[in-house]
Amino acid sequence: MRDQGERYDRIAEGYRRWWAPVLVRDAVATLDMVAADVAAGARQILDLGTGTGTLALAAIERWPGVRVTGIDASAEMIGMAEAEADRRLSPADRGRFTARTAYADALPFGDGKFDLVLSSFVVQLVPSRIRALREAHRVLRPGGRIAYTTWLAGDAPFAGDRVFDEVLEELGIRTEEADDGPADRVDGDADDHARDGRSGDLRSTRAAADGLRRAGFEQARATAGLLEHAFDPAGYVGFLTEFDEEDLFGGLVERRRVALEARLLERLTALPPGDLVLRLPTVTASARRAAARRA
Numbered sequence: 001m002r003d004q005g006e007r008y009d010r011i012a013e014g015y016r017r018w019w020a021p022v023l024v025r026d027a028v029a030t031l032d033m034v035a036a037d038v039a040a041g042a043r044q045i046l047d048l049g050t051g052t053g054t055l056a057l058a059a060i061e062r063w064p065g066v067r068v069t070g071i072d073a074s075a076e077m078i079g080m081a082e083a084e085a086d087r088r089l090s091p092a093d094r095g096r097f098t099a100r101t102a103y104a105d106a107l108p109f110g111d112g113k114f115d116l117v118l119s120s121f122v123v124q125l126v127p128s129r130i131r132a133l134r135e136a137h138r139v140l141r142p143g144g145r146i147a148y149t150t151w152l153a154g155d156a157p158f159a160g161d162r163v164f165d166e167v168l169e170e171l172g173i174r175t176e177e178a179d180d181g182p183a184d185r186v187d188g189d190a191d192d193h194a195r196d197g198r199s200g201d202l203r204s205t206r207a208a209a210d211g212l213r214r215a216g217f218e219q220a221r222a223t224a225g226l227l228e229h230a231f232d233p234a235g236y237v238g239f240l241t242e243f244d245e246e247d248l249f250g251g252l253v254e255r256r257r258v259a260l261e262a263r264l265l266e267r268l269t270a271l272p273p274g275d276l277v278l279r280l281p282t283v284t285a286s287a288r289r290a291a292a293r294r295a
């Protein structure tokens with residue numbers, strides 16, 4: 001079984017460059033789920049799997065009073081988040097963001113420390129979703145809220161994937177030549193999950209709400225969404241080579257890699273306009289830790 005922290009250490013730069021921009025709009029929309037809580041006084045926020053700091057930094061920029069702690073299994077991703085915070089935030093705002101390496105299912109924080117727990121595109125990666133959600137419940141104060149966005153399982157035919165498969169076949173590149181399996185999403189099946197330790201995409205909005213209830217939360221709600229992103233051909237090649245299929249490309253000899261990249265770019269460029277729009281189903285879920293009972 002592969003560790004997601006180690007994997008993200010290797011692909012951190014590719015993630016920052018090619019995949020974080022695809023997720024940003026839907027990730028940041030997660031903040032809307034807790035806007036009322038912030039207006040009511042929530043101040044301490046935990047961002048699970050902060051990555052390059054997408055959610056954490058957006059929260060700091062949106063709400064002057066909040067402090068955000070980001071955790072991530074990958075030290076390289078934490079480095080990216082800190083560098084991005086240095087670049088984007090004023091010194092005063094920078095002081096409201098801290099980040100550390102940690103796993104979502106073993107949080108290095110005391111009980112009830114946070115008002116809000118947020119997360120974008122991470123709960124599909126944790127080895128045990130229920131353990132991660134129980135940890136989130138533990139570190140929330142009574143009455144605190146969790147909100148997350150992640151992938152909803154489903155068939156998502158995409159011309160970019162079809163072209164990639166065709167080109168691999170045309171060039172006689174078998175995925176076993178170098179492959180260790182698809183990475184973040186989308187085509188992951190049960191075998192991939194067994195191999196890399198992911199808990200996988202949510203099966204339904206109902207499963208998302210049920211999972212939160214099983215972890216001890218109340219008022220669980222989940223809604224489906226659709227992430228849409230128009231790749232340009234070079235951007236999709238970058239996404240494959242430096243992020244999603246980095247293992248495959250990294251394992252090829254130079255001559256094969258160059259040929260694969262060139263053929264891919266040529267074939268993707270020949271697609272009709274609009275064919276490189278990726279459409280993936282998402283789910284946003286939220287719930288509350290029960291308020292403390294009055295004596």
Ligand SMILES: C[S@@+](CC[C@H](N)C(=O)[O-])C[C@H]1O[C@@H](n2cnc3c(N)ncnc32)[C@H](O)[C@@H]1O
Nearest residue numbers: 004008027049051054072073074077103104120
């Ligand atoms: C798809 S990225 C999402 C990053 C960011 N939240 C965003 O929306 O752009 C997934 C992140 O989760 C982290 N991760 C994966 N498994 C984790 C775990 N068990 N505990 C904490 N972080 C984890 C990865 O290192 C990576 O940074």
